[in-house]
Each structure stands twice: as C-alpha cells, then as structure tokens.
Amino acid sequence: MLPLDHENAGRVIKKRRKEMGLRQSDLVDNMIKLHTIRKVEKGEVVNDEIYLRICNKLDLNVKQLSKSYDDEKEREEQLKFQLFAIEHDIDMAGPDKGLEELRITEIDKNSPLQTTYLFLKGKCLARKKYWKKAQAQFLKTLSLLKQFPEWEKTNLRAATYNELGRCCYYLNNIEQALNYIEKGLESYIPEGDREYVVYHLQLSKVIYLEKLDRDEDAFLTLEEMWKQVDKIESIEIRSSMYEVHAILLSKQKLHEKAIEFATKGLHLARVDQNVDRAFELWTALGSSYQYMGDYFKAEVAFRTALKLEKKIGKKNMLVSTHTKLGMLYLKTKKIPFAQKALLNAVQTGQKTNDALKYCRALIALGDCYMMQNKNKDARKQFQQALTLSEKHALKNLEPEILVKLAKCCEEEDPVTYEKYKNRFFQSYCQQLLEKGGGQP
Numbered sequence: 001m002l003p004l005d006h007e008n009a010g011r012v013i014k015k016r017r018k019e020m021g022l023r024q025s026d027l028v029d030n031m032i033k034l035h036t037i038r039k040v041e042k043g044e045v046v047n048d049e050i051y052l053r054i055c056n057k058l059d060l061n062v063k064q065l066s067k068s069y070d071d072e073k074e075r076e077e078q079l080k081f082q083l084f085a086i087e088h089d090i091d092m093a094g095p096d097k098g099l100e101e102l103r104i105t106e107i108d109k110n111s112p113l114q115t116t117y118l119f120l121k122g123k124c125l126a127r128k129k130y131w132k133k134a135q136a137q138f139l140k141t142l143s144l145l146k147q148f149p150e151w152e153k154t155n156l157r158a159a160t161y162n163e164l165g166r167c168c169y170y171l172n173n174i175e176q177a178l179n180y181i182e183k184g185l186e187s188y189i190p191e192g193d194r195e196y197v198v199y200h201l202q203l204s205k206v207i208y209l210e211k212l213d214r215d216e217d218a219f220l221t222l223e224e225m226w227k228q229v230d231k232i233e234s235i236e237i238r239s240s241m242y243e244v245h246a247i248l249l250s251k252q253k254l255h256e257k258a259i260e261f262a263t264k265g266l267h268l269a270r271v272d273q274n275v276d277r278a279f280e281l282w283t284a285l286g287s288s289y290q291y292m293g294d295y296f297k298a299e300v301a302f303r304t305a306l307k308l309e310k311k312i313g314k315k316n317m318l319v320s321t322h323t324k325l326g327m328l329y330l331k332t333k334k335i336p337f338a339q340k341a342l343l344n345a346v347q348t349g350q351k352t353n354d355a356l357k358y359c360r361a362l363i364a365l366g367d368c369y370m371m372q373n374k375n376k377d378a379r380k381q382f383q384q385a386l387t388l389s390e391k392h393a394l395k396n397l398e399p400e401i402l403v404k405l406a407k408c409c410e411e412e413d414p415v416t417y418e419k420y421k422n423r424f425f426q427s428y429c430q431q432l433l434e435k436g437g438g439q440p
Helices: 006-019 034-042 048-058 062-066 069-093 095-103 113-127 131-145 149-154 156-170 174-187 197-211 215-227 235-251 255-271 275-292 295-306 317-331 335-351 355-371 375-391 395-409 414-434
Strands: none
Touching (some): 006 034, 006 062, 113 156, 235 275, 295 317, 355 395, 375 395, 395 414
C-alpha cells in the first residue's frame, strides 16, 4: 500500500461519505468499529486494512488518500484562476462563452469555490437578461456563502448584492433594488478582494435614489464618490457619475452646471468608445438645454443620441430619449413631429421591461392627444399609465396621471371626473405623509 497522508485521507473519506449521504455508522461492520471511523476522519493513524475496506465501501481508489495537501491547494489555485478567466469571458467575450466554460468546469460541492461558480452562472443569466433566473442563482450564492465565513474577504457577498440590485431594477422593483444595494455596502470589506465593487454599489445607489426622486440622498452619496474619484479606475463609472450628476443638477434647475458635467462625461465616453454611456449623456445634455429654453441645441442633442440607436445595447434607453424629443416638439408646437416621436417611445416601451420609462412615455403621448383635443385617445393613454403605475408601485407618477385623467373626463363624464379627483386627493395626501409633510 502507498504511504498515506492520514490527514488528507480523513478529509477525502469524510467528504466522500457525505456526498453519498451516509452516516459514520453506515460504514461499521464486523471489522470496522464506529470509534475507528471517527479516528480515520480525524486524521489519526489506523491499520492499512481499515483504509482499504473503507475505500471499497465508498468506491474510492486508495491512491486518492495519498494525495498531499499541497496537491489539493494547487488544484484549488488552478480552479480559482480558471474561474477568474471565466468571469473575464463573461464580461468580454459574452455570457454564452462563459456558460460554455462553466459547463465543463468541475468543482467539488463542498468547496467554497462553489460560491464563485454559482455567482458566475447568475452573472451569465443576468447578462442574457433572464432576470428572474439570475436572481434565483444569486440568492443561492448568498445562502451558500453562509457556510464559508472565511470567504467574506473575497467581497463576493457585496458583488452578489450588487447583481441582485440590477435584477430587481430591471424587474421594476426599484425599492427592493435599493435595499439589496444597501446590504451590499454594509457587507463590503475595504481590505478585501474585488475592491472595485464598492464603486458599482455606490453608483447604483445614486441611480436608484434618483429614480425614486430621493434627490437629496442621491446627491450625498454622489458627493462621497467624488471625494474618491482619483481612485476609480473605470472610465465607465466615472462617465456615469458625470451623467447622473448632470441629471440631479437639472432637477435642481442648475442647468449650466448640468451641461458642464454632461459635456465632461461625453468626452470620457467618447475616449472609452462607450456607446451606451454617450447615448445617455447626449440625452441628459438635451434635457438641460431644453430646461434652459435653448430648443435648437436640445433638439440637436436628442437627435445626436438617436443616431446611435442601432449601436446601443440597452434598448430601454430609447424610450426616454424619444419621449424627451416628443415633449420638446410639444413645447415648440410641432405637434405632428411630437406625436411621431411619442408613438415611437410608446411602441419601444411595450417591447422593453422598463415600466418607469414606458409609463412616462404613455403620459407624454396622452398630453400630445390632449393638446389636439383628442380626449378619448388621451384618456386611453393615461388609463394605461395608471394601470402600469399601480402594478409596479410607481407612486410618484400617480397624482399626475390622476389629474390628467380627471381633466379628460371633466366635461363628458362628470361621475368619473369626481372619482379621479378624489383618488388624486387621497394619493397626494398619502405622499405628503410618507415624505414627512405632516397633515395636508
């Protein structure tokens, strides 16, 4: 018999027994006592014949017991590097390539590397936009991570929460997305691996807060990010910071400052050849010029963004840009152009899964019909928007929709007019209370 590494033999036997769903007592026979099994699994020395009998019971080759601990560590390092390469495949070569590599990668079920394996599988599914399947995979990752507390320094938990946030965002649950991001920031270990994930978490927090109209909180988080901007290596994150800063400044009517930030972000996006980011920054720039009353530059900005339509990856972005261009045409009384742009926004919104952008497109198209005194058509758009806002808890949009629905019904349907008017009052009061505004 080969010389044994008794500690390794104990580990191999214990792992194999558990994989087969056996108890220690299941290995007991007329030659092997229970206390002998316990000694073996603790790595204590017993008779060679015992090891042979146990190997027969567990369908193990005795050579596996001779494998040194250093060999195990080397195999673990090899797998770790292999998973590192697969994550690169997912991000650079695409999720299909990543899934292909994961299928042929064998990792022991009791290895902590299973957590990385599950995480990468979830990441593939998320990149393929299978949001619910990806969400389930990430939840499995979090559950398994509890078994390996020594794995916390990898910051895989924080990265998983960041991905869960993305899934919820694209499933139109922004509140839950923000909740996951907060958990990710709480679990992040500064001296650990994946140090870049904290910037992804912080940026996601800013974006989700802005979408929820919690602009003050978004600004505070963004200010903390700007303090560390020199440490942020990702040009994409930095250009995103310029974009969301421009959006927040515009909402505060600081339009000149917003234009400055959007323009700086555009330079970064162009250097990085980031089409999606450039598209969003041109849209933000157009919004700022529109608010300032420079309609010529606003139209140029929106139309420049839309020239990238066939190249962008996130098609839901088109909904906002078509909507903003349509609203610009409404402002300048170019009704036929407005209606065409807004119909494009609504049709694109139907094909995407972004309830917030789709809802705003429906409201804008309703406004367009109202300007043409087509109240029945307008009412239809507003009713669709109301249904969507109720389904996805878009509470901030409900008062506006209810007011417009009431206006559509005021002359021809006074009963329904009163119904919408009362619902508006209730919705408005509820929002005041939730924002801490006291009694209305």
